[in-house]
Amino acid sequence: MDLVESIKMSATTLVANKLRSSLTMLGIIIGNASVIAMVGIGQGAQKLASEQFESLGPNVLFVLPGSREARNTTFDLPKTLVWEDAKAIANQVPSIAGVSPEISNRFLISYRNKNSQSQVTGTTPEYLDVRSFKVDKGRFVNELDIKRNKQVVMLGSELAEKLFGKQNPLGEEVRINNISFQIVGIMGTKGSFMGQNQDDAAFLPLTTMANRLQGKTSPYGTEVSWISISAKNQASIDAAKFQIENLLRRRHKITGEDDFGVDTQKDILSIVNNVTGALTIMLAAIAAISLGVGGIGVMNIMLVSVTERTQEIGLRKALGAREKDILIQFLIEAVILSAAGGILGTLVGVSGVFFVGVVTPLKAGISPMAILVAVGVSGGIGLFFGVVPARRAAKLDPIVALRSA
Structure with missing residues (x-):
């Protein structure tokens, strides 16, 4: 057959x-x-x-506080990074294009009878370029806001809609942790990153965040949650990482294990x-x-x-x-x-x-x-x-x- x-x-x-x-x-x-x-x-x-990692910005590096073991074993990271570290990186590392220190925490944000428990980030004007954010309406943090500890806030697009609906929020005031802040800007849509909605967020001057909301907890300066850094180009990333690590080891007088970590987008994505x-x-x-x-x-x-x-x-x-x-x-x-x-x-x-x-x-x-x-x-x-x-x-x-x- x-x-x-x-x-x-x-x-x-x-x-x-x-x-x-x-x-x-x-x-x-x-x-x-x-x-x-x-x-x-x-x-x-x-x-x-x-x-999502590409949306963070081109050629971005992150300096995180605490040793690698500490970051892997606890959510309560040591307070080892300060604003002065970011300033030193900006002034002494030649292979970078921008530095943006950040202080982040969650606070209750209120407008009249509407409330939202959202991420609040204190940062500097360089944040826009380093993290590839855009302002849809109004403006972002400027140097004058930093110097004067001004109580101004920029709202993410989703947070603005949640609190104000179709109303124009510019010029209005919201309360963050029962402190009044004037809205001066609305951010463009960014999307989520690692489960965190970047549009449901508020942005303040770094000094205002440190002095009015977070409080100073480090004797060495203004403590920051992490530092975002953009290298000049793709070829400069490895050099920037090497230079940043050497600089911070000297500043922190480290002889043993590092009390910080420098990760590239490629490292985290891997x-x-x-x-x-x-x-x-x-x-x-x-x-x-x-x-x-x-x-x-x-x-x-x-x-x-x-x-x-x-x-x-x-x-x-x-x-x-x-x-x-x-x-x-x-x-x-x-x-x-x-x-x-x-x-x-x-x-x-x-x-x-x-x-x-x-x-x-x-x-x-x-x-x-x-x-x-x-x-x-x-x-x-x-x-x-x-x-x-x-x-x-x-x-x-x-x-x-x-x-x-």
Whole structure:
């Protein structure tokens, strides 16, 4: 019997038992859809993280307080960075384009009967260029605000809408931690970064934030939460990092472990990609278990089919069919079931990834390699788990098969 005839017979047999064939394919469909969806969502998370880091600004470095061990083990970081460190970096590091010290905390912001618990950042005029922010209306912090500790505030676009609706907020006053601040600017839309909505935020002069809201807690100067720095260009990033580390070690008189860390966008993105990549592999591995379960289902149904079709097998062998012919037919049936389930599962998985991309911020990412691997594995599973039933059918003695019928 030629291969085409075997395929026709296998297809006819499967179509004749639609419900059983559909239930057999269900495990493969779920397995394929799960693998493709998990890989696609993981890749979407990596794309989203990359875009968010790029939105921080070009060639940005971050100086963070505390040793690397302290940053990994506690949320209450040591108070080791001060404004004077940022000034020293700006004056003595030649490979940088801008420096922006920041003090950040969450405070209650009120306007009449509306309240919002939002992020408040005290910073300097360089913040706009270093972090690639734009002002939509009004102005940003200027040097006069810094010198005079002026009680002015710039609102993020979402915070402004939350407190004022369609009303123009410029010139109005809001209360931050029960202190009045005049609104002088509205920031352009920036989006979220690492789960933090940058549009639901307020910006103050650094000195005002330190003296009126945060309070001074370091004997060495105005304590800052971190320092954002932009290198002159991509090629200057490594040099800037090296120079900043050497300068701060001298300023802090460090002889052992650093009490600060300098991270580039690439460093942080690499960490995030490693985490999301590991999660993607873990989720895909868990989803792949259902492929194995689906394969067991194929073998189970095929064994049942061999038992039910004992008379057919005996008759075919009595008419001259070889063991090879019987083996090939049952293997083809198993592969058709698995391949069809793989294709349907692929369609479901791809649709799921696009649906997630529509309803969430994740970017839909479909990996052609994941699709090829999933469909190939599902076909391989059919072949692997179909061997035992096919061999059992091929080994049936025609006389015994006909008698048992």
